[in-house]
Amino acid sequence: xxxIFLLFLAPGLYAHPHFFINSNLKIEKNRVLSQWRFxxxxxxxxxxxxxxxxxxxxDKKEQERFLQTHFYPLKTNNYNLFLQSDEEELSIQPKNxxxxxxxxxxxxxxxxxxxxKIQAVFCTIDATLYMAYTLEKFESIYEADIQxxxxxxxxxxxx
Amino acid sequence: MSELHHWFLSxxxxxxxxxxxxISNAFDELEAGEGGMFLYIILxxxxxxxxxxxxxxxxxxxxxxxxxxxGSHIKDALNAAFLTAAIHAFSALFITMILFFFFQNxxxxxxxxxxxxxxxxxxxxxxxxxxxxxxxxxxxxxETETFPSKKGYDTNILKIAFSIGIVPCPGxxxxxxxxxxxxxxxxxxxxxxxxxxxxxxxxxxxxxxxxKVKKTSLHSRYRKSLHVLSFIxxxxxxxxxVFILL
Numbered sequence: 001x002x003x004i005f006l007l008f009l010a011p012g013l014y015a016h017p018h019f020f021i022n023s024n025l026k027i028e029k030n031r032v033l034s035q036w037r038f039x040x041x042x043x044x045x046x047x048x049x050x051x052x053x054x055x056x057x058x059d060k061k062e063q064e065r066f067l068q069t070h071f072y073p074l075k076t077n078n079y080n081l082f083l084q085s086d087e088e089e090l091s092i093q094p095k096n097x098x099x100x101x102x103x104x105x106x107x108x109x110x111x112x113x114x115x116x117k118i119q120a121v122f123c124t125i126d127a128t129l130y131m132a133y134t135l136e137k138f139e140s141i142y143e144a145d146i147q148x149x150x151x152x153x154x155x156x157x158x159x
Numbered sequence: 160m161s162e163l164h165h166w167f168l169s170x171x172x173x174x175x176x177x178x179x180x181x182i183s184n185a186f187d188e189l190e191a192g193e194g195g196m197f198l199y200i201i202l203x204x205x206x207x208x209x210x211x212x213x214x215x216x217x218x219x220x221x222x223x224x225x226x227x228x229x230g231s232h233i234k235d236a237l238n239a240a241f242l243t244a245a246i247h248a249f250s251a252l253f254i255t256m257i258l259f260f261f262f263q264n265x266x267x268x269x270x271x272x273x274x275x276x277x278x279x280x281x282x283x284x285x286x287x288x289x290x291x292x293x294x295x296x297x298x299x300x301x302e303t304e305t306f307p308s309k310k311g312y313d314t315n316i317l318k319i320a321f322s323i324g325i326v327p328c329p330g331x332x333x334x335x336x337x338x339x340x341x342x343x344x345x346x347x348x349x350x351x352x353x354x355x356x357x358x359x360x361x362x363x364x365x366x367x368x369x370x371k372v373k374k375t376s377l378h379s380r381y382r383k384s385l386h387v388l389s390f391i392x393x394x395x396x397x398x399x400x401v402f403i404l405l
Contacts, residue, residue: 017172017175017176017214018270018271018329018333020172020175020176020179039176039179039180039183040179040180040183040184041179041180041182041183041333041334041337042333044183044337044340045266045267045333045336045337045340046267048263048266048336048340049263049264049265049266049267049268052264069265069267069268070267104183129172129215130271132172132176134176149165149169150169150170150172150173150176151168151169151172
């Protein structure tokens with residue numbers, strides 16, 4: 001992989017990580033599967049707020065309310081992701097988004113399309129550091145090069 | 160420089176992530192009947208405060224700029240840092256309690272909104288303090304001693320501490336809310352106090368360093384640089400206010 005560039009955006013002077021997210025990523029032929037696992041402490045707070053019937057299961061309505069509050073607003077920042085297919089920057093259109101609560105963690109999963117000829121770059125991008133992403137697991141059918149830190153990561157894949 | 164900043168930030172975040180996990184596990188053990196965890200959580204909250212304030216935010220730059228502009232004594236630097244940390248934690252405690260008791264279904268949403276708006280308000284206060292300092296510095300331009308008198312309390316410290324401190328600390332908010340959800344109200348409040356002490360120590364370092372720099376220049380052969388330092392401090396303060404506001 002010749003070109004991998006990390007988007008080490010200088011976080012704002014007042015940037016704070018509010019959520020620590022362990023991210024699992026799986027790159028398949030035409031799609032990227034993302035899984036965000038929220039830290040235990042914040043998962044408890046989120047469950048308290050969104051699990052209105054207090055059964056520790058997020059039903060459709062509760063999931064939707066969670067997404068409306070914490071995921072859909074990220075659209076303005078391309079869902080905190082940067083996806084470049086060959087030379088073109090693509091916008092993320094999340095599909096099959098779901099939220100669950102397992103092992104004391106809130107887990108958010110979604111898919112995004114991936115279509116490239118030679119090379120694609122996939123990075124987290126959140127200069128506010130509102131969410132700090134740690135890449136925990138990664139799988140890819142393509143040759144991949146990874147650069148990661150405690151709060152962001154960048155992956156380049158080549159066909 | 161950018162790589163060094165990234166490395167440092169990464170280190171601070173990894174420590175915070177670790178402490179965050181230690182705290183939630185400690186609460187699990189407390190729930191399971193481990194009474195000793197009560198004091199342990201307060202101690203970990205103190206360490207969390209020390210580390211949390213090392214990261215961006217919390218007004219270290221603002222405090223340092225103030226003391227660079229104004230100059231003062233170590234005692235005042237410590238006062239400013241601990242007062243800021245206390246207001247920062249109290250503001251978080253107060254807002255968390257209001258949200259917990261009255262807005263349970265929108266807590267994390269309000270966390271975000273309140274924080275953003277408080278930053279703006281804080282920025283306006285910081286700009287006012289900078290303009291006030293500029294006015295004072297210009298007024299006393301020809302005086303050789305720019306330090307505030309040792310007699311009496313420098314009320315500007317209260318202004319600057321309030322300007323920065325009103326932004327509620329998100330770290331304190333999370334821990335207090337976590338404790339309250341589990342029904343440990345006293346532990347939540349004690350953890351907030353403990354965390355603010357930790358933050359106060361870290362913030363003191365910024366204030367003391369700025370005070371020392373200013374003092375060194377006062378006693379050096381380059382006393383003329385005192386005014387230059389004052390203007391640099393005011394410029395930094397003003398820039399920070401504008402930057403946060405925009």
